Amino acid sequence: MNASYRGIISHYEDCLKQHGEGARAVDWKSEQDAAIRYDVMLGLIRPDPARVSLLDFGCGLGGLYNHIGARGGHPIDYSGLDASKDFAEATQRLLPGVPVYCQDILVDSSGLPQFDYVVMNGIFTRRHEMSYADMMDYLQRLLSKAYEHARIGIAFNVMSQFVDWELETLFHASVADVSAFIGSRLSRNFTIRNDYGLFETTYYIYREPTFARK
Numbered sequence: 001m002n003a004s005y006r007g008i009i010s011h012y013e014d015c016l017k018q019h020g021e022g023a024r025a026v027d028w029k030s031e032q033d034a035a036i037r038y039d040v041m042l043g044l045i046r047p048d049p050a051r052v053s054l055l056d057f058g059c060g061l062g063g064l065y066n067h068i069g070a071r072g073g074h075p076i077d078y079s080g081l082d083a084s085k086d087f088a089e090a091t092q093r094l095l096p097g098v099p100v101y102c103q104d105i106l107v108d109s110s111g112l113p114q115f116d117y118v119v120m121n122g123i124f125t126r127r128h129e130m131s132y133a134d135m136m137d138y139l140q141r142l143l144s145k146a147y148e149h150a151r152i153g154i155a156f157n158v159m160s161q162f163v164d165w166e167l168e169t170l171f172h173a174s175v176a177d178v179s180a181f182i183g184s185r186l187s188r189n190f191t192i193r194n195d196y197g198l199f200e201t202t203y204y205i206y207r208e209p210t211f212a213r214k
Helices: 003-019 031-042 063-071 085-094 132-147 175-186
Strands: 052-057 076-081 115-120 150-159 189-193 200-206
Touching: 031 063, 031 150, 031 200, 063 076, 076 085, 115 132, 132 150, 132 175, 175 189, 175 200
Parallel strands: 052 076, 052 115, 115 150
Antiparallel strands: 150 200, 189 200
């Protein structure tokens, strides 16, 4: 694993050791904020009567799986993935029978299938000790690789620049920088969400347009 982002993963592993469960174990302030993030991530899924598959990339303790079960709605086949062995093993204990992958796809993505949707919740919100440029490079490389495993679309969030404050340890990514990368390297079909009350911006990227030409 590359040392540049090992520090970020180690930070979350420390949170897991300290708190053990709940939102604090993945360094989120409250269960209420976590529920909002989950709903925003699930907003990626387009209306479709068919059952869909979803990869929760950086699944932490599988909170999204429990949220899906509690809210009902669209039938979803859930799988989790985490580069941290500590989180992957904890999720497997908490969610027996649920597929959980443990791998760093920048090193090796073999064995990881395609899914209809991939969501990356909190993967790019903290940059820890990485520079802005290094974090942007990490986002581009990891997002490009994860997008290969999404048949329909992918969602991810960053910290918003539309705030009264910015923290050095967080990744307040420029909308212009992120949009330029998405539009030129991944897809022109994307949506930007800054409307859900948290200090974040979420992007939905689709392979095909939402509205087909007539």
